[in-house]
Amino acid sequence: xxxxxxxxxxxxxxxxxxxxxxxxxxxxxxxxxxxxxxxxxxxxxxxxxxxxxxxxxxxxxxxxxxxxxxxxxxxxxxxxxxxxxxxxxxxxxxxxxxxxxxxxxxxxxxxxxxxxxxxxxxxxxxxxxxxxxxxxxxxxxxxxxxxxxxxxxxxxxxxxxxxxxxxxxxxxxxxxxxxxxxxxxxxxxxxxxxxxxxxxxxxxxxxxxxxxxxxxxxxxxxxxxxxxxxxxxxxxxxxxxxxxxxxxxxxxxxxxxxxxxxxxxxxxxxxxxxxxxxxxxxxxxxxxxxxxxxxxxxxxxxxxxxxxxxxxxxxxxxxxxxxxxxxxxxxxxxxxxxxxxxxxxxxxxxxxxxxxxxxxxxxxxxxxxxxxxxxxxxxxxxxxxxxxxxxxxxxxxxxxxxxxxxxxxxxxxxxxxxxxxxxxxxxxxx
Amino acid sequence: xxxxxxxxxxxxxxxxxxxxxxxxxxxxxxxxxxxxxxxxxxxxxxxxxxxxxxxxxxxxxxxxxxxxxxxxxxxxxxxxxxxxxxxxxxxxxxxxxxxxxxxxxxxxxxxxxxxxxxxxxxxxxxxxxxxxxxxxxxxxxxxxxxxxxxxxxxxxxxxxxxxxxxxxxxxxxxxxxxxxxxxxxxxxxxxxxxxxxxxxxxxxxxxxxxxxxxxxxxxxxxxxxxxxxxxxxx
Numbered sequence: 001x002x003x004x005x006x007x008x009x010x011x012x013x014x015x016x017x018x019x020x021x022x023x024x025x026x027x028x029x030x031x032x033x034x035x036x037x038x039x040x041x042x043x044x045x046x047x048x049x050x051x052x053x054x055x056x057x058x059x060x061x062x063x064x065x066x067x068x069x070x071x072x073x074x075x076x077x078x079x080x081x082x083x084x085x086x087x088x089x090x091x092x093x094x095x096x097x098x099x100x101x102x103x104x105x106x107x108x109x110x111x112x113x114x115x116x117x118x119x120x121x122x123x124x125x126x127x128x129x130x131x132x133x134x135x136x137x138x139x140x141x142x143x144x145x146x147x148x149x150x151x152x153x154x155x156x157x158x159x160x161x162x163x164x165x166x167x168x169x170x171x172x173x174x175x176x177x178x179x180x181x182x183x184x185x186x187x188x189x190x191x192x193x194x195x196x197x198x199x200x201x202x203x204x205x206x207x208x209x210x211x212x213x214x215x216x217x218x219x220x221x222x223x224x225x226x227x228x229x230x231x232x233x234x235x236x237x238x239x240x241x242x243x244x245x246x247x248x249x250x251x252x253x254x255x256x257x258x259x260x261x262x263x264x265x266x267x268x269x270x271x272x273x274x275x276x277x278x279x280x281x282x283x284x285x286x287x288x289x290x291x292x293x294x295x296x297x298x299x300x301x302x303x304x305x306x307x308x309x310x311x312x313x314x315x316x317x318x319x320x321x322x323x324x325x326x327x328x329x330x331x332x333x334x335x336x337x338x339x340x341x342x343x344x345x346x347x348x349x350x351x352x353x354x355x356x357x358x359x360x361x362x363x364x365x366x367x368x369x370x371x372x373x374x375x376x377x378x379x380x381x382x383x384x385x386x387x388x389x390x391x392x393x394x395x396x397x398x399x400x401x402x403x404x405x406x407x408x409x410x411x412x413x414x415x416x417x418x419x420x421x422x423x424x425x426x427x428x429x430x
Numbered sequence: 431x432x433x434x435x436x437x438x439x440x441x442x443x444x445x446x447x448x449x450x451x452x453x454x455x456x457x458x459x460x461x462x463x464x465x466x467x468x469x470x471x472x473x474x475x476x477x478x479x480x481x482x483x484x485x486x487x488x489x490x491x492x493x494x495x496x497x498x499x500x501x502x503x504x505x506x507x508x509x510x511x512x513x514x515x516x517x518x519x520x521x522x523x524x525x526x527x528x529x530x531x532x533x534x535x536x537x538x539x540x541x542x543x544x545x546x547x548x549x550x551x552x553x554x555x556x557x558x559x560x561x562x563x564x565x566x567x568x569x570x571x572x573x574x575x576x577x578x579x580x581x582x583x584x585x586x587x588x589x590x591x592x593x594x595x596x597x598x599x600x601x602x603x604x605x606x607x608x609x610x611x612x613x614x615x616x617x618x619x620x621x622x623x624x625x626x627x628x629x630x631x632x633x634x635x636x637x638x639x640x641x642x643x644x645x646x647x648x649x650x651x652x653x654x655x656x657x658x659x660x661x662x663x664x
Binding site: 245 | 437447452456459587590
């Protein structure tokens, strides 16, 4: 066995071990749904909405959050303009005034600051938060009407003094094109995966769209930090470091706008993965640290390692197939690139006798294991999103393309991230 | 409540399951290797019998015990040579893929190499004894590793192209020039004075690398029925 084959086997082993571990966790410990008596006295809660150049989305976002099913006298909404260059501030003002009239008992205000970044905008809003709970809400996200109540109720139903944050399920808002529909599947699988991580307290990110926090805990930790342009991940890791718990509430749903173009998607993912690596480096003292249980021992290293493995796997697969690719090219050349003639000759000389001898059963067995896991993840993810497994026809092609290409897309993004990290290039926010 | 406790048992269980899947994969690999060696061993035996049968028929014909059986002999020769060529390619691929039975594959390769040389030898004799039913071209093709012979892959692609076009009218005997386990290869290399790779011996004449057009010219030079193939210029 050569070095390439050994490396491929090592990657396969690590990936398989990791997957088996979480599948076992899921099978053994599916989180019991605790439903206690309904809450009568809902606590006060603040929603901080940071915005930067969101003139198109901000009115609908404010309208939507004002309409959520929550006692209006218990709700405080703080919109923070992070020095937008467009009409975000003016538009937000219109929406704020409109909702003040619509819900007189609602406490809603708008703040403005020079452009300092999202984390600073949230911190400015946090200064005005005087409620026991608060949530952040990205300016392009729309919670379902009952989502806030469900998040709050989760805190009470699963009471723990250590529980600091509850995150909702994120779904792609009105997916229209192929790129967005593929992300729909990605989100579905990720949230199923996070629901399993949640059982083992191994979630490392509290996403911008309606992550709900205990105000006291976040203020005690000093609020938000730049976090390498991924302040939600930095806070997630800081909460982990402080042994505060993060859970995912599987029935609170928030819709968020997903990138429409491949270019925008790559840009978003570059920022996410770059922030991931940087934050893992910042919190590297948790790596392999028993004190942080499964998160420290197992999960934290896998976050950046998955990127390394994806890049290595694509390279090694390409390397091991180089001879085949070369022979195919030479064959094309011999036929003066006449593909039809090649196909005709190949069929004429097709040797189907003892075809089974050509089977590479080892690879087939290994691929089958991963395919089974993939089918399981897609099934569970779609079920989590749709309550029952059902898919519209227009989602079939995106699903197939997602399965066939997503891994290579990830490897491509990770490759750029590693390149940027090596050459110390900074990632731009927008 | 606090952080979920570590379940050590799960770390071990996951390891055990992963190792089991790996062992299963290796077992499948081993199973396939065995199936392949069994198949080739049987085939090598058949090939050796085929050769002996051909040789005997040829000698009987030469000693006038049999009447002129050129056409029958040629048909049989074509059938055997096709099997030999198909299986040589397969054997090369399996030899590279082989995970466990490397040594057995090396032995099989030796038997196949010998068979090839035997068949090449018969093809030379047939041409003299049965010139009317021997309108074919033989090529002894000496190849090496990528480092020794960067253009061998390209040469192989051209040979493959003409083989597909001509079928049994082009007999290619590909010999691994590094295969020292079979001494006959060294003898052939010496007798044809093979000092560069690739070397092609087309109907007894030695050449270095031939591109597609050159190869077409050399092949057509030795064919009687040139019109059958579009690549043979007048």
